[in-house]
Amino acid sequence: SAVISQKPSRDICQRGTSLTIQCQVDSQVTMMFWYRQQPGQSLTLIATANQGSEATYESGFVIDKFPISRPNLTFSTLTVSNMSPEDSSIYLCSVEGGTSGNPLGETQYFGPGTRLLVL
């Protein structure tokens, strides 16, 4: 299994500002995922980040609002830009735990999440 850390663990931000969330993994991984979990709801995939290429965004999420960096195989950042109260959520970083190189049906491992409150 992979051990994942996220910074910050929580933050309170003013609307119109931006926050960058860091995700660090203890091993090299190909795919990293960013999810949003709004209060009392399920996880929604924001984007998938491969090292060395542009992130792939899901419907309803755009790069200008959620820019992602993936500079190496153990690290990624998600920025929540021009925040509004609707962005208040838990943001989760995730990786697939497979070592075979075949991601089909692999278990996902999650960071502890970043709790964001936008006022």
Add this chain to the structure above:
Amino acid sequence: AQSVAQPEDQVNVAEGNPLTVKCTYSVSGNPYLFWYVQYPNRGLQFLLKYITGDNLVKGSYGFEAEFNKSQTSFHLKKPSALVSDSALYFCAVYTGGFKTIFGAGTRLFVKA
């Protein structure tokens, strides 16, 4: 459309009693099914998964799940619930293309 459903928002059970958290799915092809648990103020933790083979899958913390192809279900079970099992449980299905869909979640309350 591929989807996963958890029909119960909340399940209440007394400590020591068996528990079941329900999940049904709709996917094309063979399903890859997962259960995750989220304790308060923590990220999701993997419990168990079904890829192929025996329909009864055993996982962490004494949990097990039964894959039923005819009913397209993957219910999570535990013979004897503990208060510490109280958490939010998510069923998930791998849909291909490196994507996993998560159910809405079921909150389990175990009363002492």
